[in-house]
Every structure is written in structure tokens, then in C-alpha cells.
Amino acid sequence: MYSKEELQSGLNTHIFGKKIFTYESIDSTNACAKTLASTGAEEGTVVIAEYQTAGRGRLGRTWQAESGSNLLFSTIIRPTLEINKIGLLPFFAAAGVALALETVTGAHCECKWPNDVLLNGKKCCGILLESSFQHNVLDYAIIGIGVNVNQKLFSEELKDRATSLSQEYGKEFDRRKIFQQIMKSLELLYAEVKTGKFEVTLHEWKARTKMFGKQVTLTQAGEHLHGRAMSLSADGGLVLATPDGQRVCYAGDVTFTMQS
Numbered sequence: 001m002y003s004k005e006e007l008q009s010g011l012n013t014h015i016f017g018k019k020i021f022t023y024e025s026i027d028s029t030n031a032c033a034k035t036l037a038s039t040g041a042e043e044g045t046v047v048i049a050e051y052q053t054a055g056r057g058r059l060g061r062t063w064q065a066e067s068g069s070n071l072l073f074s075t076i077i078r079p080t081l082e083i084n085k086i087g088l089l090p091f092f093a094a095a096g097v098a099l100a101l102e103t104v105t106g107a108h109c110e111c112k113w114p115n116d117v118l119l120n121g122k123k124c125c126g127i128l129l130e131s132s133f134q135h136n137v138l139d140y141a142i143i144g145i146g147v148n149v150n151q152k153l154f155s156e157e158l159k160d161r162a163t164s165l166s167q168e169y170g171k172e173f174d175r176r177k178i179f180q181q182i183m184k185s186l187e188l189l190y191a192e193v194k195t196g197k198f199e200v201t202l203h204e205w206k207a208r209t210k211m212f213g214k215q216v217t218l219t220q221a222g223e224h225l226h227g228r229a230m231s232l233s234a235d236g237g238l239v240l241a242t243p244d245g246q247r248v249c250y251a252g253d254v255t256f257t258m259q260s
């Protein structure tokens with residue numbers, strides 16, 4: 001595991017990564033960051049681990065990642081946001097990761113609603129955002145980021161959908177460099193996000209998504225909804241034009257529908 005000093009060396013950020021907690025193994029960096037945030041940890045605090053025994057994914061799933069090959073970390077933010085803007089935070093995190101991976105690798109990343117980052121059509125990064133409120137006001141949000149960096153093998157179940165930077169480029173990547181670039185990209189976008197504005201974030205995210213105008217299937221809890229992906233709603237929902245009219249969806253997995 002990199003030391004805190006190694007991760008911070010040359011990192012000229014003012015918020016993200018100013019405080020870092022490192023672990024060889026932990027249940028979940030999100031769970032740990034939540035505990036820290038609820039006891040007052042400042043925004044930008046990072047919890048990073050080589051391995052998670054209970055890594056959390058979206059929709060109650062687990063996040064599996066080989067030990068010592070990837071980036072598994074969570075960071076705390078405390079923006080002052082109206083409640084209807086909170087659903088835009090995942091786009092901030094995904095755009096930040098995409099910008100960073102592009103800077104380090106020269107690749108073009110795809111952003112997939114709501115918060116996956118893909119390389120050549122396969123997922124290389126998952127993001128889990130968990131928010132906490134006090135009297136209907138956002139107290140903090142935890143951004144949990146899992147980037148597949150140098151992992152070579154994926155389970156039978158995942159191998160057609162998941163990839164890593166090293167699998168795509170046939171070489172090993174410096175995880176410290178990628179971590180630091182993510183910190184920098186998040187900080188860049190956060191300058192406007194913390195004031196409640198998402199123009200740059202949404203511009204960057206939309207420039208990297210392929211779904212608008214396409215027929216998609218949104219799957220949630222075994223239910224399938226078919227429609228044309230039209231746009232994002234002001235609060236981060238996916239606007240679908242379905243045979244029964246327009247629907248705005250807030251959770252689920254999107255796949256492109258095969259056209260006959």
C-alpha cells in the first residue's frame with residue numbers, strides 16, 4: 001500500500017487528498033468515510049485501501065476487486081446544495097474520473113448513466129455515492145470510487161462487461177499517478193459544484209455519453225423499461241420516451257436495445 005506521504009507528494013490540491021487514511025484491508029472505504037464524516041471529518045478527506053472485504057456497489061451489490069492492483073477509495077464532500085441538485089453529484093464524480101483517466105492514458109472514456117466510466121465499451125470504474133442529511137439539508141456525501149487499474153483477470157460473470165486500464169492498454173499503470181490525477185480533476189470540477197452549479201460537470205459528462213437518441217432498456221429490480229434516452233432531467237434523472245409517454249428514472253442499469 002502506498003503511504004499517505006507518497007500519495008500526497010506533489011499533489012497540489014487544496015481540498016481533495018489533504019487528509020488521507022490508508023488501509024491494507026478494510027470492510028469498505030465508503031463505510032469508513034461515512035464514520036469519519038459523521039464525526040466531523042473535513043471535506044476532501046480520503047480513505048483508501050488495497051483490499052475491501054465488503055466493498056459496496058450500487059443497488060445493493062458488492063464490489064469485487066483483486067488486492068493490490070486497483071484503486072479503491074472514498075472521499076467526503078460537504079457542498080451547499082439545494083436538494084434537487086444532489087442527484088447531479090454522481091455526474092461530477094464520473095466526469096472527474098473520466099477526465100483524469102484520459103489525462104493519464106490519452107484514451108477517450110465513455111460515461112454511462114448514472115455513474116459508470118467505460119473504456120472500449122467495458123466498465124473500468126464504478127462509483128457509489130452515499131448522502132447524509134440533517135433536517136432535509138445535505139450534511140455530507142461520500143463518493144466511493146473503484147478503478148480497475150492493473151487487474152488482469154475478471155470472474156466469468158464479469159469478464160464480458162468489466163475491464164481494467166492494463167487489460168485495455170497491455171501495460172501496467174502507476175496507481176499513485178492515477179489517484180493524484182483523480183484528486184486534481186475532482187478539485188477542478190468541484191470549484192463550481194460546491195456553489196451549486198453543474199455546467200462544466202454536465203458538459204464534460206454529456207460529451208462522453210453515447211445513449212442520447214438511442215433505444216435503451218432500463219432494468220431495475222427485475223423490471224424492464226424500454227424507451228429512447230432523451231436527456232437528463234434537472235435533478236439527474238434519465239428522461240426516457242416510452243410507448244406510454246415520457247418517464248424520468250432515477251435508478252437502474254441501462255443497456256442499448258438491439259434493433260431488429
Ligand code: BTN
Pocket residue numbers: 027028029030031052054055056057058059061063071072073074116125126127128144145146147
Ligand atoms: C458500482 O456498483 O458500480 C459502484 C461501485 C463502487 C465501488 C467503490 S470501491 C471504493 C468504494 N468503497 C466501497 O465500498 N464502494 C466504493
